[in-house]
Amino acid sequence: MKSQSATLLAEVRTFRQNHPDVRYVDLIALDLAGHFYGKRYPVEMLEKVAAGSPLKLPQNAVLLGAQGGLFKIGDYCFNDGDPDANRRLVPNTLKPVSWESQPLGQMLITSDGTDAPIEFEPREVLAKMLERLHHKGIHPVVAFELEFYLFDKKLDNGLPQFARDPLSDDADDQPTLHIERLSRFSEVLDDMAQTARAQGIDITVITAEIGPGQFEINFGHSDDALRAADWAALFCRSTRGVALKHGYRASFMAKPYLQFPGSGMHVHVSLYDGAGNNMLAAHQQQPLRHAVAGCLALLPHCMPIFSPNHNAFRRLGGTVNAATRASWGFEDRDACVRIPESDPRNLRIEHRLASADANPYLVLAAILAGLEHGLEARLEPIAPLNEDRSSGTDFPVDVLDAVRAMQHQQVVRDMLGAEFVDVYCENKRQDHLAFEQEIHAREYRWFL
Incomplete structure (x- = not known):
């Protein structure tokens, strides 16, 4: 001390x-x-x-x-x-x-x-998970990717407005992956990146995403998984602040537009032993199959973590790369669990289901719980999407169904802590009730 x-x-x-x-x-x-x-x-x-x-x-x-x-x-x-x-x-x-x-x-x-x-503090939940893995000789290396939208700073009757192109002053209302958007919004994006680096965050790639005003930021791979989650949390805070300074709103809201892609939190995880060997690549990649199967087995019971609010559930089954069933595949962005092409040293899973506004500590803890469960139980996965496009298992797409599925799953309770699970599920249940305590204009249009 x-x-x-x-x-x-x-x-x-x-x-x-x-x-x-x-x-x-x-x-x-x-x-x-x-x-x-x-x-x-x-x-x-x-x-x-x-x-x-x-x-x-x-x-x-x-x-x-x-x-x-x-x-x-x-x-x-x-x-x-x-x-x-x-x-x-x-x-x-x-x-x-x-x-x-x-x-x-x-x-x-x-x-x-x-x-x-505090047993239900998100960082403590992840810290306990990592401590258990380290005692077993398992050392994760983690990298987050976060998608977000830029909006105009002013709302229109509470609704978001498209960000204005700094060069033309027109609304950036067209879906496009064109790299020119990075140039047009370079002033605010560069400030976001420099500010993040000043916070100690390892920013790497910046991408213009499909949605109008949508971007993705990648972080470097870290062998300190707690620090990797810290980076994701701190980046959201600094990015919102920098956007306001430049006259924009930055939002990690999961599905701000129904007609455009939602924003996700993609998490890359590889596992190494004490000698620095990639555990997923051993024995003709059999541990990789076990790890994937464990992720898919627990995924339906961790949906309140991956989709933490009503809007996040709207993202599922959306216009681009957002699954409605627990699935996996090699180099397949339609899968919840993607295996990117890599050499054995860097073999990893990419967990793609979480929304961008999910809690990064809890998302990573839930992913690691799935990996650990699969490795210990030696589970075998369902067919990858590369072999069967219909492969997949259902998961809850409703808030209360998801909460029930999480609260009563014993493996999740054992892995993440029973006290945390009970507290978190009740928190989400109460959030749902609070959300329902308001009559929206649509109800009057439909039922008045």
Whole structure:
């Protein structure tokens, strides 16, 4: 602990020397819904926390719903006195914030690694999964890809408007993969990439996607899976801020337009042993088949994680590369689990089902749970789409059906933690009820 405190203290002091104009630092963590919560600390107080002073925030902040409110979940929130829980600073995440109007810093915090971790905190769920895999000699290497849309900063009666082409001032309303879009929006995209790199995020490829104003960002492969998920979470925060600075809205909403492709979170995962050998490539790739089968077996029971809200379910079976059944295939983007062409050293799965607004910690934990389950049970997969285009198993495409399928699946409860599963499912059930407590104009048109 003394060594860690010394390292953190050095990090804070170096930050203060390099950024003497920064007076406050946002200490942030991701809740169940995938939103950041936290506190804004004076930088001199942050130095005290780094030196070992307690850092406490309400435990129930993790339980916030999609709109930020608290739901009664078991004894949490309204029968527990709203207790504080310890958090710690995540090393190497103290970075300057460039998209605010005043000089500011931000730093990740977490309960994992404290004396009493919060069992349902997303980062802790992933940390426990990784700890178990490491004890078994399994070391994941992970890379995320995130799709998002740019919209005009102003909404039209609450509805998004197409982003305006900076060169022509016309609405970018045409679906296209043309690379010229990268040039037309280069100012904001370059700022997003540079800002992400300043946050310590390994940004690699930028792609213009099919949807109007839609783009994809790839991150580098990391042998620190927690850090890979940190990158995905932090990128969403910085990208929204940079977009507003340039007069746009950036959104990771899963399906903003019914007629255009949705936005996904694609996760590449390979597994290595302690000697650095790719475990999926061993024995004529038989472990790869087991891993794929495990992913497909648990996928129907992890849908509330992969599609965390009503809009995310709209993306399934959409116009481009969004499956409605659990499937796999080699070099096949219609599959939920794709095996990209690669040499044995880099053999990996690409899990393509999650929506871009899903919680990256939970998505990765669910994927790793599937991989572990398949390897341990030596499961065999169904036929790949390359052999049978109709191959696949059904999964829930309704919020409440998905919640029921997750809550009562014993392998998922064992892998991700029963307390987390119960809390998360009730959170999603309450979100559903809250979403239904509003009459929309369409209902009056249909039924008045």
